[in-house]
Amino acid sequence: MDKISRLPDELLVKILSFLPTKVAVSTSILSKQWDFLWMWLPKLDYSTRKYSESECVRLRCFLNRNLPLHRAPVIESFRLDFLASQFKPMTIRSWLLTAVSRNLLEVEISHAYTKKVLNILPSSLYTCKSLASLKLNGMRTLVDVPRMVSLPCLKNLWLEGVKYKNEDSLQRLISNCPVLEDLFLNGCKGDNMVKFIVIVPSLQRLTVIIPEDIDEFVIDTPSLKYFKIDYCNYKRHHCLIEYMPKLEEAYVEVSFDDIYIERFIKPITSVKRLTLCIELYGGDGFVFNQLEHLQLCTCDEYKSDEIVVRLLKDSPNLRVLDLFKMKCHDTIGGLYRWNQPSTVPECILSSLQTFKCSGYLGTRGERDLVIYILKNANQLKTATILFPTVDMKKELTLSSRASNACQLVFD
Known part of the structure; x- marks a missing residue:
């Protein structure tokens, strides 16, 4: 202990920063030298998920008394993870107000x-010049965005299960984050999200989960590299998605009227890796020149074969094809039928190297598709079939293969 105590305070604070905040604070009883070291910690993390009522009271008193005395010139992160009933909103707001005044870089509130x-x-959070990351995760946190908003350094914004003060709050917040790179939005029923408008030139990652119908949907993100969307809206509404020329990976699960199919698919045609679950696919004029890896959900057994054929035709450089069913989908899925195209798609003849059929149900359509792939894919290296029946194993093993190097794998 004496050797450690001889270390400079800056190094001791660095050591304490690797400990849970509660443990770091407890070191104050070791000696007078350690009494106030925790007050220089750059990262503060408090979780009360397993606290008793008395422990919550002690923590509230501790923070009320000591947080205003915190000495670190910069608070790198401030995290609160608690049950909403344990602390009053005014108490939490006062803690955040103190953290913001210490050049706060990251804040995460979960309840x-x-x-x-x-x-x-606090309103000052929306004008925090140093803030780089804001995460709000918890039902019914109110996002009341004032008219004056300025978050010049905010790069990461995570909003899950919050409630917006009015329909303009979300757009006002996003439009005043000039360097925003990562945006995660998970909506909930009654959250006041009437319009979803994201026009952010700097944005590189966008995750959108909207369970309820909205009246307006606009995305203009020319720098986007990652795009995930889970969206269902069958009513007529304004919908505009601009082309995403830098897109590398996309996860698209959408359900809507067929008039919107082109508006969702055409903007993502530059993607390299695509996971797709869609009820309809027009395919006219779409070309996925960069697409190399395709995961296609086959939960609709009556339309999946049409979508497979169209996507194969539109993806001339496809190297990996994975047919699967998303875990959250409770339909039987699989290919009910396989109507092979009149001409073999270019990707099957020249580029397809890996084929995978997950959750193989042994339907006639699945069997015919697998045989078709084996028969025509000249560059195929691996074909993996999950959970095949004994009879299907025999039939597929005996089927002809265009590629001598192809390995048929059963899992």
């Missing part, structure tokens, strides 16, 4: 479900 709307965010 469990509550029927009350919590207005816990």
Whole structure:
């Protein structure tokens, strides 16, 4: 202990920063030298998920008394993970207000479900010049964005299960983050998200989960590299998605009227890796020149074969094809039929190297598709079939293969 105590305070604080905040604070009882070292910690992480009521009271008193005395010139991260009923909104807001005044870089607020709307965010949070990451995860946190917003350094924004003060709050917040790179939005029923408008030139990652119908949907993100969307809306509404020339990976699960298919598919045709679950696919005029890896959900057994054929035709450089069913889909899935195209798609003849059929059900359509791939894929190296029947194993093993190097794998 004496050797450690001889170390400079800066190094001791560095050591303490690797410990859970509660443990680091407890070191204050070791000696007078350690009494206030924790007050220089750049990262503060408090979780009360397993706290008793008395422990929550002690933590509240501790933070009320000591957080204003915190000495670190910069708080790198401030995290609160708690049950919403344990602390009053005014108490949480006061803690955040103190953290913001210390050149706060990252803040994360997580809390469990509550029927009350919590207005816990101070207005100064929306004008914090140093803030680089903001994560709000918890039902009914109120996002009340003031008219004056300035977040010049915010790069990461995560909003899950929050409630917006009005329909303009979300757009006002996003439009005042000039260097935003990563945006995660998970909507919930009654959150006041009437319009979804994201026009951010700097954005590189976008995750959107919208369970409810909205009236307007606009995405203009020319720098986007990763795009994930889970969206269902069968009513007529304004929908505009601009082309994403730098897109590398996309996860698209959408359900809507067929008039919107082109508006969702055409903007992502530059993608290299695509996971897709879609009810309809027009395919006219779409060309996925860069697409190398395709995961296609076959939960609709009556339309999947049409979508497979069209995508194969539109993806001349495809190297990996994986047919699967998303875990959250409770339909039987699989290919009910396989109507092979009149001409073999270019990717099957020249580029397809890996084929995988996950959750193989042994339907006639699946069997015919696998045989078709084996028979025509000249460059195929591996064909993997998961959970085949004994009879299907025999039939597929005896089927002809265009590629002598192809290995047929059963898992």
